[in-house]
């Protein structure tokens with residue numbers, strides 16, 4: 163196992179749909195998941211959007227409304243990562259593939275959404291991004307252009323480049339500890355992060371998931387089980403091991 167660097171260690175945390183599953187948001191690849199009920203090429207590709215924009219808008223309108231349901235709230239795994247960020251003795255970055263807002267609602271600060279955000283939309287003409295809580299329909303006008311048909315969900319679709327990649331790889335290059343939580347490890351670029359962290363920075367790596375993934379053998383340690391049960395204990399252990407921030 164790689165040696166533990168105790169001085170101002172750099173921690174990179176990657177999360178996926180599994181961390182929000184216990185908050186009631188469906189994952190993508192479970193048997194009742196989103197991709198069982200919808201074809202990716204219809205609702206999550208630029209070509210699908212060109213073919214049938216109303217279908218795509220309806221899909222994201224539904225998901226946007228879904229995460230604003232009063233029953234949906236951050237869980238103990240989101241909160242454990244807030245505790246980790248607050249007390250971590252070195253630099254910290256949380257990168258999520260999730261498009262919900264549960265990390266920020268829990269209190270996470272250093273957070274990047276690499277696949278976009280459900281509660282934002284983007285004008286395809288100006289690239290301006292707007293906070294958006296409601297629906298987009300064929301009658302919705304963009305605030306900047308004042309015409310219909312230019313707004314799209316601020317979501318990364320298949321075939322598009324994830325967001326913030328320069329910042330993400332710069333941090334990964336020099337991270338000491340890499341933790342992955344609730345992601346199936348089949349969607350690149352995120353699926354390549356553990357190899358990158360180990361190859362460039364020789365980081366120690368821990369995977370937290372309900373079950374083994376195609377990437378499990380790349381990790382130094384795997385914690386099996388629901389994230390709300392495994393992550394709080396891991397956070398306590400890591401803070402004891404690396405030493406919490408003094409302030």
Ligand code: OAD
Pocket residue numbers: 177178179180181183184189190191192195206259260277318319320343344345346347348349370371372373375387388389390
């Ligand atoms: P997936 O649905 O592919 O995988 C969810 C993972 O979470 C699985 O490995 C589950 O075993 C695990 N899991 C489920 N419940 C859990 C729990 N309570 N505790 C811990 N782990 C749990 O979701 P992602 O890996 O996030 O991209 O998917 C990656 C990307 O594929 C998404 O961001 C999305 C999707 O297509 C885009 O839309 C661009």
